[in-house]
Amino acid sequence: MNVTSTAIDQLQxxxxxxxxxAKPTDMPDEERVARAKHVFVKRISMGLAMNLESxxxxxxxxxxxxxxxxxxxxxFAPVRKFEPVRRFYRRELTPLRWFNRLFVKDINVDDLKExxxxxxxxxTACGRCDMVCPMGIGISETVHLMRESLAAAGLIPEExxxxxxxxxxxxxVLGVGPDQFRKVVxxxxxxxxxIPVDKEQAxxxxxxxxxxxxxxxxxVAGTAKIMNKLGADWTMSSRCFDAxxxxxxxxxxPAEKTVTLRIIDAAxxxxxxxxxxxxxxxxxxxxxxxxxxxxxxxxPFRTMAISEFIGREIEAGRLRVKEIGNGxxxxxxxxxxxxxxxxxxxxxxxxxxxLGLDLKEMESRGRTAICCGGGEGSNYISKAEPLRQxxxxxxxxxxxxxxxxxxxxxxxxxxxxxxxxxxxxxxxHPVESLVExxxxxxxx
Amino acid sequence: xxxxDFARGPGLQWSLIIMIVGLCWRVIGVFLGRWRKDxxxxxxxxxVQGGLRAxxxxxxxxxxxxxxxxFQHYTGYIxxxxxxxxxxxxxxxxxxFKSILGFGWPGLPSHLVVIPAAITLAVLVMLMIRRMxxxxxxxxxxxxxxxxxxxxxxxxxxxxxxxxxxxxRYETMLALHFxxxxxxxxxIPFSKLAHMFFWLLSRYRIGTFFERKGVxx
Numbered sequence: 001m002n003v004t005s006t007a008i009d010q011l012q013x014x015x016x017x018x019x020x021x022a023k024p025t026d027m028p029d030e031e032r033v034a035r036a037k038h039v040f041v042k043r044i045s046m047g048l049a050m051n052l053e054s055x056x057x058x059x060x061x062x063x064x065x066x067x068x069x070x071x072x073x074x075x076f077a078p079v080r081k082f083e084p085v086r087r088f089y090r091r092e093l094t095p096l097r098w099f100n101r102l103f104v105k106d107i108n109v110d111d112l113k114e115x116x117x118x119x120x121x122x123x124t125a126c127g128r129c130d131m132v133c134p135m136g137i138g139i140s141e142t143v144h145l146m147r148e149s150l151a152a153a154g155l156i157p158e159e160x161x162x163x164x165x166x167x168x169x170x171x172x173v174l175g176v177g178p179d180q181f182r183k184v185v186x187x188x189x190x191x192x193x194x195i196p197v198d199k200e201q202a203x204x205x206x207x208x209x210x211x212x213x214x215x216x217x218x219x220v221a222g223t224a225k226i227m228n229k230l231g232a233d234w235t236m237s238s239r240c241f242d243a244x245x246x247x248x249x250x251x252x253x254p255a256e257k258t259v260t261l262r263i264i265d266a267a268x269x270x271x272x273x274x275x276x277x278x279x280x281x282x283x284x285x286x287x288x289x290x291x292x293x294x295x296x297x298x299x300p301f302r303t304m305a306i307s308e309f310i311g312r313e314i315e316a317g318r319l320r321v322k323e324i325g326n327g328x329x330x331x332x333x334x335x336x337x338x339x340x341x342x343x344x345x346x347x348x349x350x351x352x353x354x355l356g357l358d359l360k361e362m363e364s365r366g367r368t369a370i371c372c373g374g375g376e377g378s379n380y381i382s383k384a385e386p387l388r389q390x391x392x393x394x395x396x397x398x399x400x401x402x403x404x405x406x407x408x409x410x411x412x413x414x415x416x417x418x419x420x421x422x423x424x425x426x427x428x429h430p431v432e433s434l435v436e437x438x439x440x441x442x443x444x
Numbered sequence: 445x446x447x448x449d450f451a452r453g454p455g456l457q458w459s460l461i462i463m464i465v466g467l468c469w470r471v472i473g474v475f476l477g478r479w480r481k482d483x484x485x486x487x488x489x490x491x492v493q494g495g496l497r498a499x500x501x502x503x504x505x506x507x508x509x510x511x512x513x514x515f516q517h518y519t520g521y522i523x524x525x526x527x528x529x530x531x532x533x534x535x536x537x538x539x540x541f542k543s544i545l546g547f548g549w550p551g552l553p554s555h556l557v558v559i560p561a562a563i564t565l566a567v568l569v570m571l572m573i574r575r576m577x578x579x580x581x582x583x584x585x586x587x588x589x590x591x592x593x594x595x596x597x598x599x600x601x602x603x604x605x606x607x608x609x610x611x612x613r614y615e616t617m618l619a620l621h622f623x624x625x626x627x628x629x630x631x632i633p634f635s636k637l638a639h640m641f642f643w644l645l646s647r648y649r650i651g652t653f654f655e656r657k658g659v660x661x
Binding site for chain 1: 466469470472473474475477478479480482483484485487498502503505506508509512513516517520578579580581582583584585586587588589633634636638639642643645646647648649650651653654657658659660661
């Protein structure tokens, strides 16, 4: 049941073939531009307008962006990634648009096509630039708006589009659906790990992900062990177990909404007061921060990341773990989505301290952590592979500088990225999941 | 009416009117845009405090990011401080403000104010050269950036020339200095120089945005 190189190779091969599965999104150039503009008009609120009004073109954002740091390619300056929306705003929406129209060129389809590489391949919307901007511009949310506009214009990269289409149309991700989920549940039951599935009523609805089912089954097992140890009233839904949201990753807003509302309905149906998201940064953001806005009201449950849940249960003394430190040192990789966009700085560290591990922090951590380059669906885009490898190597060096015995993270996309990019760089640093580490060391 | 009379009279009045009306138009116009309420359950209850804190804390980078942006950060501070020292502490400027506001304040001896003015000028010229030569800056720079720099530099150059009695006769030089400042007033609402207001608003906004998520931004 451990992650095997064969399983990773199989998945990588499958990801490499995704592009061929994508259905075409052909349309006239004028329509692409019109659709992108429609998204801008619909989505630019006062907050986003503030972002677009305030930039002073200082270029500081570039200096902290891992894609620019790795390549020194000026095209990857974060501010440049949302140039089309900025131009559109200045021409069409700002209060002084009548003046700007004299000088600012209208956007065209070439601008959108050029943006595809910048916002999908060369940006994980990690938000490190948000932390340095002296004007306080939300750069990553503005780049995400670019993704939304490109999605509407039919310009999602093929691989991401294929998975987005699969999830929207079939409700599966990478072929993982209820049957594959039930198979894992049965396998775990055979190992003595019980997962209550499809309970009519439960206090906690636990989610998983296609990546968990395909690669990280121990993470599912670990979550179950923890829940059972706590004696929680919990369940998983066979029809709605997957927290992954490829609509969110690709900028396909309607698809994001469909997936999110499906989860909210499942939680409501079983009367859950808490929904636990697996080790998946983007899934957490999609449900925790976007869920209520998609629903139009605050849902009747709290969304928690599994690392958050574990940290709080340990802190409250309800979950006890063995002290396994014995001189072992670890460093913790903060997933951008969980820490910078989620505020989960302390909870994973509470767990690591409880395990008695010597935590050696990286130079960039917490709110200024460097992204590993695997977020925002970029792991799926083949042509971005060399670029992401270079961005990853910055992270690799930071990990090496800690001299920690192993790396712990609480995001499966990051973990997968560390494993695959690390292998390519002949970097065989152990990478562990926080959930698995805790679950394997529960106190009696 | 001489050039100086125009610059001190209607030129100044109209440029101030354009600046004030333009800024109000732009700032109020943004506020009149669509407000989208975030319905997600905030991790922190004190979003206002988060916003106010960001206004202050964004004045300096996080320590671990400082090394990446040292040049832009410190040159930015140097020229802003130098510029405001020149505007606010030069005796003739104070006398001018007093004639409008009815009160003044102590200034610095003229020969001392020349120092920050010269430093500011040098830094701005350096920043202009950087914009033209640094690959990122060249790529992201717009006409607005160059025009803003040129106009601010022109206020300093004309002011220093008037002080040193260089160039045309003093009255003409002084009129040119006034006109450059009036150009600056007119340009502010139409350009990125409106950040003199927006920096407060956007910092506050990012502070509340991240405070909701429990992140100190």
